[in-house]
Structure formats: C-alpha cells, structure tokens
Amino acid sequence: MVRRGGDPSRLRRLNSTDVLAALYAEGPRTLTEISAVTGLSRPTVEDVVEGFVRDRIVRELPPEPGGAGRPARRFRFSAEEGFVAGIDIGVHKVLVFLADLEGEVRQVCRSVVEPECGRAERLEAARTTLARALDEGGVAPDRLRAIGLGTPGVVRDGVVTLCTVLPDWTDLDLGHALAAGMPAPALAETEAPAAGAARAGVPMLVENDANLATIAEHWRGAAQDVQDAVCVLAGNRVAAGVLIGGRLHRGHRGGAGELGLLRVLGWEDAPDRLLAACPGSRDLAAVFTAARSGDARATAAVGEFTADLATGTAALLLAVDPAVVVVGGGLSRAGDLIVDGLRERLAALCPPPPEVRVSALGDEAVATGAVRIALERATADLFPDGLPIGSAPTR
Numbered sequence: 001m002v003r004r005g006g007d008p009s010r011l012r013r014l015n016s017t018d019v020l021a022a023l024y025a026e027g028p029r030t031l032t033e034i035s036a037v038t039g040l041s042r043p044t045v046e047d048v049v050e051g052f053v054r055d056r057i058v059r060e061l062p063p064e065p066g067g068a069g070r071p072a073r074r075f076r077f078s079a080e081e082g083f084v085a086g087i088d089i090g091v092h093k094v095l096v097f098l099a100d101l102e103g104e105v106r107q108v109c110r111s112v113v114e115p116e117c118g119r120a121e122r123l124e125a126a127r128t129t130l131a132r133a134l135d136e137g138g139v140a141p142d143r144l145r146a147i148g149l150g151t152p153g154v155v156r157d158g159v160v161t162l163c164t165v166l167p168d169w170t171d172l173d174l175g176h177a178l179a180a181g182m183p184a185p186a187l188a189e190t191e192a193p194a195a196g197a198a199r200a201g202v203p204m205l206v207e208n209d210a211n212l213a214t215i216a217e218h219w220r221g222a223a224q225d226v227q228d229a230v231c232v233l234a235g236n237r238v239a240a241g242v243l244i245g246g247r248l249h250r251g252h253r254g255g256a257g258e259l260g261l262l263r264v265l266g267w268e269d270a271p272d273r274l275l276a277a278c279p280g281s282r283d284l285a286a287v288f289t290a291a292r293s294g295d296a297r298a299t300a301a302v303g304e305f306t307a308d309l310a311t312g313t314a315a316l317l318l319a320v321d322p323a324v325v326v327v328g329g330g331l332s333r334a335g336d337l338i339v340d341g342l343r344e345r346l347a348a349l350c351p352p353p354p355e356v357r358v359s360a361l362g363d364e365a366v367a368t369g370a371v372r373i374a375l376e377r378a379t380a381d382l383f384p385d386g387l388p389i390g391s392a393p394t395r
Contacts, residue, residue, distance in 0.1 A: 015040055017383065017385070018040065019048045019049060020077070022034045022037045023076060024389065025077070025102050025103075030073060031046050031072070031075075034075075049075055053075070056081055057077070059076055059078045060074070061075065079101045079104065082101050082143055082145040083143050084098075084100075084147065084371060084377075085098050085099075085144060085147045085371075085374060086148045086366075086367045086368065086371030086372075087147065087148065087149050088209065088367040089151050091115050091165055092114075092115060092236060094110070094126050094129045095108070095110050095366070095367045096109045096367065099371045101378060103389070109129050109133040109136065113125050115165075115236070122166065124181065127178065127181050130147075145374075145377075146203045146378040147203070147204045147374055148207065148369070148373045148374035149175060149207070149370060150366040150369065150370045151209055152166060154253065155211075158173060158175050158204075158205075158206040159173050159174070162255075162261075164261070165237050175204035175205070178204065179204060205374060207370070207373060208258075210233040211257070212366045212372075213231050213233045213241055213361075213365035214229070214231040214241030214242070214248060216361055217229065217326045217359060217365060219372050220361065221326065221360055221361045221365065222360055226324050227245055227246040227323070229325070230257075230313065230324075230325050231243070231325075231326045231365075232309065232326070233328050234309060234327060234330070234332075237260060238260050238267040238309065239259070240259060240312070240316055242256050257316070259312040260312075265311055266311070267312050274302070277298045292337070302341075309338070309342060310341075310345035310346055311349070313342070314345075317350050317354060318350050324355045325357070326357050326359050327342065327356065327359060328358075328359030328361065329359070332358050332359040332362045339358055
C-alpha cells in the first residue's frame with residue numbers, strides 16, 4: 001500500500017491516507033497491525049496516528065482487560081464525529097437515513113405524502129422528516145457533514161430538469177429549495193454530485209432516484225460482485241440506472257436509464273394499469289396479494305406488467321450488456337411473482353440473458369444510495385482518492 005512521494009509533505013499526506021484507510025471501517029487496530037497492513041514503519045504509523053488523535057479523527061480505545069504485560073494501544077476511526085443524511089423524496093413517501101461517517105445508519109424516519117401534494121408541501125415534509133431524524137437520533141444539525149437527496153426525474157447539476165410524476169417538480173433546484181426553509185447557516189450549501197469546490201455550509205447533493213438505487217446495489221446490495229449492471233427501480237414509477245465498469249453512467253444530460261419517457265414501452269403508466277386490477281386500491285401490494293391468492297384479473301395484470309418491464313429492460317441489456325439485472329424498488333417485495341416471468345421474457349428477447357436478481361434493499365435503496373454520495377462528499381478531504389470501502393464511485 002505504500003506509495004512514494006516526491007517531497008516530504010506529499011509523502012506524509014500519502015502515509016496519512018494509508019493509515020486512515022487501514023482504520024476506516026476496519027478498526028480497531030493496534031499500531032503493529034496498522035504497520036503490517038500499510039507496510040509503513042511502526043514509528044511512522046505512531047506519528048501519523050497521534051496527529052489524527054489530536055484532530056479527533058481517530059480515537060484511542062481503553063486497554064483491553066486481562067493479559068500479561070503492557071497492553072497494546074488500539075485505535076479506531078471516530079465515525080461519530082460527524083453524520084450524513086440520505087433523503088428519498090418519492091411519490092408516496094419521504095424516507096430519511098441518518099448515518100455516521102462510516103456509513104452505519106443510526107436513525108431512520110419515514111413520512112407519508114400524497115401523490116398529488118404540491119412542491120411546497122413535499123419539501124416541507126422532507127424538512128420535518130429530517131428534523132425528526134436528527135432529534136430522535138440525538139444529533140445536532142451542526143454535526144451534519146453532507147446531505148444526499150434522491151428524487152424522481154432527470155437531474156442535471158442539482159436541478160430536476162424534467163419530472164413527470166411529481167406536481168410542479170420540473171425545473172426545481174432541489175437542494176436550494178429544500179435549504180431555503182431550513183435554519184441558516186447550518187444548511188446553506190447545495191451542490192450537484194459532480195460539482196467542484198465546496199462552499200460554506202452543508203453540501204446537498206441531488207441525484208436521480210434510480211441512479212441512487214444503482215449506487216446502493218453496487219455498494220451494499222445485489223450487485224456488489226459485478227462491475228456492469230442495470231438496476232430497474234419499479235414501484236409507483238419505473239426507471240433504471242446503469243453501471244458500467246463500476247461507475248454510474250448518467251449520460252450527457254443526466255437522463256440515462258429514464259426509459260419511462262419513451263411512452264411506446266409502456267413504463268410510464270404501467271403502475272397505474274397494474275393498480276387497475278384492484279379498483280379502489282392505491283397500494284401495489286394489494287395487487288400482488290390478490291395475484292398470490294389466485295385472482296385472475298390480478299394475475300393477468302402482473303403478467304402484463306412483467307411483459308412491459310421486460311421490453312424496456314431488454315433494450316437496455318442489448319445496449320449495455322451487463323452482468324446482472326437487479327429488480328428493486330417497491331416491486332422487490334413481489335419478486336416471486338415477477339422475476340421468473342422476467343427471466344423467461346428476457347431469454348426470448350435478448351439471448352443469452354444476464355442473471356436477474358431481486359434487491360435485498362427494497363424501497364430503502366434510494367436512501368441508502370443517498371447516504372453513499374453524502375458520505376463520499378463528507379470524507380473527501382480525508383480520502384481524496386475516494387472511500388476505502390465498497391465500490392460505486394459517483395464521479
């Protein structure tokens with residue numbers, strides 16, 4: 001792991017990064033263990049660690065009880081020195097994950113919103129849900145280091161340039177709009193995931209929900225072991241995210257994977273047609289329950305939905321040639337009803353088909369991906385080459 005620098009200051013920075021990476025999400029470790037992992041001398045490791053302890057980036061743990069002789073000093077990364085939030089702003093819900101700087105989710109808060117509610121009401125729901133997560137998690141707002149925001153629609157440079165499922169959401173600068181109703185200056189900064197230098201305040205990073213689900217599946221979900229994947233986010237809307245060579249592919253205008261905009265595929269109104277199988281219901285789970293019980297109308301509707309899903313997915317597969325397809329979102333709860341049919345249809349449309357997997361993250365994938373991009377931003381100064389855990393770099 002040791003990298004040689006051209007001057008002492010650069011070498012120290014490289015050594016510091018290696019030492020911190022050895023502790024991040026892998027601690028606690030002793031000085032000897034860190035030395036073995038990094039290849040650095042023990043005195044060098046001790047000097048670097050002492051500096052991190054002074055800056056409260058690393059914490060020394062109490063000696064372990066028992067044992068003969070002087071106990072070895074043990075250290076761990078101070079994950080609780082800061083927090084990030086991942087927020088999924090959807091059609092029916094606002095979901096907030098509050099995580100520490102190692103990405104461990106410490107608090108989850110969910111609010112229900114109506115599909116027809118306007119921009120102001122939906123934004124206020126996001127603010128109040130975040131405030132509740134901070135309050136219930138015992139985290140002061142000034143300890144937030146970054147906020148990731150997931151939203152339906154095409155996102156470019158932090159602006160939702162097109163959204164067909166949320167009222168008055170097109171042309172919304174989501175980060176600035178959300179921050180506008182929050183106490184200043186704690187939540188004053190907004191930026192897109194690919195934006196440049198930081199400004200004062202807490203960064204708000206805005207990303208398309210299907211893209212965040214794809215990041216989450218590659219980080220902690222069903223696509224951890226592959227570098228090329230398509231994640232189909234299916235629920236109250238259908239969209240997809242594309243991973244190529246281990247990196248999220250957004251496209252020139254941020255619309256990669258938004259096949260729902262191509263109306264001939266039937267993705268845009270597929271959830272509504274599925275709901276029509278159970279008149280009066282606003283929950284797709286009711287349709288799946290009816291199909292499992294043998295209801296002919298519900299069973300036929302699920303079959304038609306699966307056929308529509310397969311057509312658009314096949315188009316992406318032929319263009320991208322991924323190793324796996326992950327079916328996520330709310331429909332991951334109906335994997336037993338959809339996945340087998342999807343496999344059969346994909347085999348006929350684009351043989352040989354890739355492996356089809358069901359998301360283990362379900363409707364929490366978007367918030368999980370939002371945590372990941374916020375975590376990258378919050379630790380950028382510590383790890384300039386990217387997080388030393390998992391995968392799915394967003395830049």
